[in-house]
Amino acid sequence: MQQVRVTDVQALLASFGPDTRPVILDVREPWEVQTAALAVPGVPTVCIPMREIPQRLAELDAAQPILGLCHHGMRSLQVVAFLEREGHADVYNIAGGIDAWSREVDASVPLY
Numbered sequence: 338m339q340q341v342r343v344t345d346v347q348a349l350l351a352s353f354g355p356d357t358r359p360v361i362l363d364v365r366e367p368w369e370v371q372t373a374a375l376a377v378p379g380v381p382t383v384c385i386p387m388r389e390i391p392q393r394l395a396e397l398d399a400a401q402p403i404l405g406l407c408h409h410g411m412r413s414l415q416v417v418a419f420l421e422r423e424g425h426a427d428v429y430n431i432a433g434g435i436d437a438w439s440r441e442v443d444a445s446v447p448l449y
Contacts, residue, residue: 341432387413
């Protein structure tokens with residue numbers, strides 16, 4: 338299980354080659370995303386609530402690096418483990434989630 342601290346996300350994203358396009362997988366509920374969205378320039382965010390991941394697995398490219406995100410990092414941790422079991426090799430959990438992002442990286446992201 339690969340974990341990445343919120344303060345190390347930019348460095349991880351920069352480490353991917355120019356032909357590699359990572360994606361942030363936000364597994365929070367729609368109301369949570371509306372409350373506090375994460376936008377990283379140049380990195381698309383795919384919002385699929387945790388409970389919908391098994392049914393929507395085909396929407397995720399197994400060859401694409403995926404950074405899982407939730408509120409505090411526990412749901413995304415479970416989703417990243419699930420993705421690894423399903424054959425996704427390059428997946429990371431953003432430890433601390435959007436809460437840590439707001440506290441340590443970007444205070445303009447609302448806490449909830």
